[in-house]
Amino acid sequence: MAFTTEMQPGVCAQAPQETRGFVxxxxxxxxxxxxxxxxxxxxxxxxxxxxxxxxxxxxxxxxxxxxLDGDAEVPExxxxxxxxxxxxxxxxxxxxxxxTESDPEFRYHDGNAQPQGFGHICISVPDLDAAIRWFDQNQVPYVKRPEQGKMRDVAFIKDVDGYWIEIVEPARTGNLGS
Known part of the structure; x- marks a missing residue:
C-alpha cells in the first residue's frame, strides 16, 4: 500500500474527495x-x-x-x-x-520576534555547501549557519525585510527529527 499521510491526532486519514485537485x-x-x-x-x-x-x-x-523547470513555457x-x-x-x-519604501522607520514584523507567529519559508538546494558559499559571496545575513546549533545541515538566512528562509539539501535531511 502506498504512503498517504502520517497519522497524528487531528489528521484526517483520507483526503475528502471534494479536495481532489487542490494545490x-x-x-x-x-x-x-x-x-x-x-x-x-x-x-x-x-x-x-x-x-x-x-x-x-x-x-x-x-x-x-x-x-521554474528549465522547460516551463510561461504564456506571454x-x-x-x-x-x-x-x-x-x-x-x-x-x-x-x-x-513604505520611502519611510525610513517602517518595518514589517518578521514573525519570529514576540509575539511569534509566522516563522519562515524554505528553499531546497541541490548542494548546501555551494549555496552557503554563494550566500557568503553575496553577504546574506544568517540566523543560523549549517554547522551551528543542534540541527546540523540546515541553514537559516534573512531576506532584506528580515524574513527567515530555511535552506536545506534534501539528501542531507534523512536524520532530521529522529
Whole structure:
C-alpha cells in the first residue's frame, strides 16, 4: 500500500474527495521596498518574476515569483499568464503597500520576534555547501549557519525585510527529527 499521510491526532486519514485537485499555490510576504526584495529573490535565490499586478485604487502591487523547470513555457498573454501563475506549486507572492519604501522607520514584523507567529519559508538546494558559499559571496545575513546549533545541515538566512528562509539539501535531511 502506498504512503498517504502520517497519522497524528487531528489528521484526517483520507483526503475528502471534494479536495481532489487542490494545490498549495503560494504564500505571501509583505515587503518594504520591492526593488530590494526582487533583487534578493531573483538574483540571490534564482526565482523568476512571473507576474506583477497593480491595484492603484488600493495602493498596492503584487509580485509573483517561482523557481521554474528549465522547460516551463510561461504564456506571454497576461490573462493566460495569470492562470499559469495560479496553477503552479510553491509560488512566492511579495506584496508592496505603496509608500513604505520611502519611510525610513517602517518595518514589517518578521514573525519570529514576540509575539511569534509566522516563522519562515524554505528553499531546497541541490548542494548546501555551494549555496552557503554563494550566500557568503553575496553577504546574506544568517540566523543560523549549517554547522551551528543542534540541527546540523540546515541553514537559516534573512531576506532584506528580515524574513527567515530555511535552506536545506534534501539528501542531507534523512536524520532530521529522529
Amino acid at each position: 498549495f499555490n503560494h504564500t505571501m510576504l509583505r515587503v518594504k521596498d520591492p526593488a530590494a526584495s526582487l533583487d534578493f529573490y531573483s538574483r540571490v535565490l534564482g526565482m523568476r518574476l512571473l507576474r506583477k499586478l497593480d491595484f492603484p485604487e488600493m495602493k498596492f502591487s503584487l509580485y509573483f515569483l517561482a523557481h 498573454q497576461p490573462s493566460a499568464r495569470n492562470a499559469f501563475v495560479f496553477s503552479q506549486r510553491g509560488v512566492l507572492e511579495l506584496t508592496h503597500n505603496w509608500g
